[in-house]
Amino acid sequence: MKKIIFVGGKGGVGKTTCASTLAFKYSKKEKVLLVxxxxxxxxxxLFDIEIKKKDEKFRYSKNLDILEIDGEKEAELYISNIQKQCNLMLSPVIMGEIKGQLKRAKNSPGTHESAIFEKINKIILKNQEYDYIIFDTAPTGHTLRLIKLPKTINIWMDTLIKKRKKILMLKNMKFDRRDRISDDKVLSLLESRRDDLLKIYKILSDSNKVSFYFVMNPDKLSFLETKRGVESLREFGIGVDKIIINxxxxxxxxxxxxxxxYKQEEFIKLIVDEFKDxxxxxxxxLEKENQEILEEIGKII
Ligand SMILES: Nc1ncnc2c1ncn2[C@@H]1O[C@H](COP(=O)(O)OP(=O)(O)OP(=O)(O)O)[C@@H](O)[C@H]1O
Ligand SMILES: [Mg+2]
Structure with missing residues (x-):
C-alpha cells in the first residue's frame, strides 16, 4: 500500500469526478481501488458502466477495481452490530431501555458519518494489496478524533479486556469449571476491536501514506465550508495536501x-491567498463527455 487518498468537499462540488479521475490516472500504472x-x-x-451490486468490487480494468458503498445500509448495519454486541454484554433489562435510543441514533447525522468511517476502516484493513485506495468522501476532524486518541482508546480497551478476563476466571472458580477464557465471545470481540483500532491508527496517522484533497467551487458557501473542513482537520494534526477549485x-x-x-477570478485570488501554504x-x-472529462481533469490533478 502506497497511499490512501480522501477526496472531501461539500455536496455536488465534484468529489466523485476528482476521485474517479485520480483513480483512472493512477490505474494506468498501478493497482487502484476506488471507493x-x-x-x-x-x-x-463517468466510467460508462452500471454498478449493480453495492459492497462488491467491480473490475473496471486490470488495475482498477471500483467499490460502491451504501451509506444508508451501512448506518443500519452499524446500529444492528452495536445492538448485537450490547446483547452479548448487557442484561435484557438494560437492553430494553437502550433499544429506543439505538433506534433514534440510526437517523442522526453523526451515526451516518461514524458508520461510513467504520466501513472505510474495514476497507483499508482488508485491501492492503492495492497501491492506492481512493475514497470519494473524507471523514471530518470530528470523526477522526476517535483514531487520534490511541492511547486513551488503548487504556480504555485494555481495562475492559482485563475486567472481562477477571470475570471469566471468577466464573470458572465459582462453578469449578475449566472453560477456556480465549473462547469467550465478548473477550475476542474486545480484543479484535482493540487490534483493529491500533492498526488503523498506525495507517491513518502516517502522513506519508494518507492524503486529504478538498474539492470546492469558487463560491462563498463552498469556500466557508472548505475553510471549516481544513481547520477541523488541522485541529487533529491532519494536513490537507491539495485544494481543488472546480x-x-x-x-x-x-x-x-x-x-x-472576472468576479470569479478575484474570488479565486482570495481563496489562493487563504490557502497559500x-x-x-x-x-x-468542461462541456465534455465522461471519458473525456477523466482524461482532461487527469492532466490537471
Ligand atoms: N469540471 C467540471 N466540468 C463540468 N462538469 C463537472 C465538472 N466537475 C463536476 N462536474 C459535474 O458536476 C456534477 C457533480 O459532480 P460530482 O458528482 O463529481 O460531485 P460530488 O461532490 O461527488 O457530488 P455529491 O456530493 O452529490 O456526491 C456532475 O454532474 C459532474 O459531471
Ligand atoms: Mg459524489
Whole structure:
C-alpha cells in the first residue's frame, strides 16, 4: 500500500469526478481501488458502466477495481452490530431501555458519518494489496478524533479486556469449571476491536501514506465550508495536501458572463491567498463527455 487518498468537499462540488479521475490516472500504472459513497451513480456514469451490486468490487480494468458503498445500509448495519454486541454484554433489562435510543441514533447525522468511517476502516484493513485506495468522501476532524486518541482508546480497551478476563476466571472458580477464557465471545470481540483500532491508527496517522484533497467551487458557501473542513482537520494534526477549485467559468463573448468570470477570478485570488501554504489547483467547467472529462481533469490533478 502506497497511499490512501480522501477526496472531501461539500455536496455536488465534484468529489466523485476528482476521485474517479485520480483513480483512472493512477490505474494506468498501478493497482487502484476506488471507493465510492455516491448515491447519484456518478461513478458509474463517468466510467460508462452500471454498478449493480453495492459492497462488491467491480473490475473496471486490470488495475482498477471500483467499490460502491451504501451509506444508508451501512448506518443500519452499524446500529444492528452495536445492538448485537450490547446483547452479548448487557442484561435484557438494560437492553430494553437502550433499544429506543439505538433506534433514534440510526437517523442522526453523526451515526451516518461514524458508520461510513467504520466501513472505510474495514476497507483499508482488508485491501492492503492495492497501491492506492481512493475514497470519494473524507471523514471530518470530528470523526477522526476517535483514531487520534490511541492511547486513551488503548487504556480504555485494555481495562475492559482485563475486567472481562477477571470475570471469566471468577466464573470458572465459582462453578469449578475449566472453560477456556480465549473462547469467550465478548473477550475476542474486545480484543479484535482493540487490534483493529491500533492498526488503523498506525495507517491513518502516517502522513506519508494518507492524503486529504478538498474539492470546492469558487463560491462563498463552498469556500466557508472548505475553510471549516481544513481547520477541523488541522485541529487533529491532519494536513490537507491539495485544494481543488472546480468548475471555473470559461471565457465568454457574452459581456454578462465575462463579467462573472472576472468576479470569479478575484474570488479565486482570495481563496489562493487563504490557502497559500497549500497546493491549490483550478479546473475549468468542461462541456465534455465522461471519458473525456477523466482524461482532461487527469492532466490537471
Ligand atoms: N469540471 C467540471 N466540468 C463540468 N462538469 C463537472 C465538472 N466537475 C463536476 N462536474 C459535474 O458536476 C456534477 C457533480 O459532480 P460530482 O458528482 O463529481 O460531485 P460530488 O461532490 O461527488 O457530488 P455529491 O456530493 O452529490 O456526491 C456532475 O454532474 C459532474 O459531471
Ligand atoms: Mg459524489
Amino acid at each position: 465510492s459513497t455516491d448515491p447519484a451513480h456518478s461513478t458509474g456514469d 468548475k471555473l467559468y470559461p471565457d465568454s463573448i457574452d459581456p454578462f458572463w465575462q463579467e462573472q468570470k 497549500k497546493n491549490v489547483l483550478t479546473i475549468p467547467y
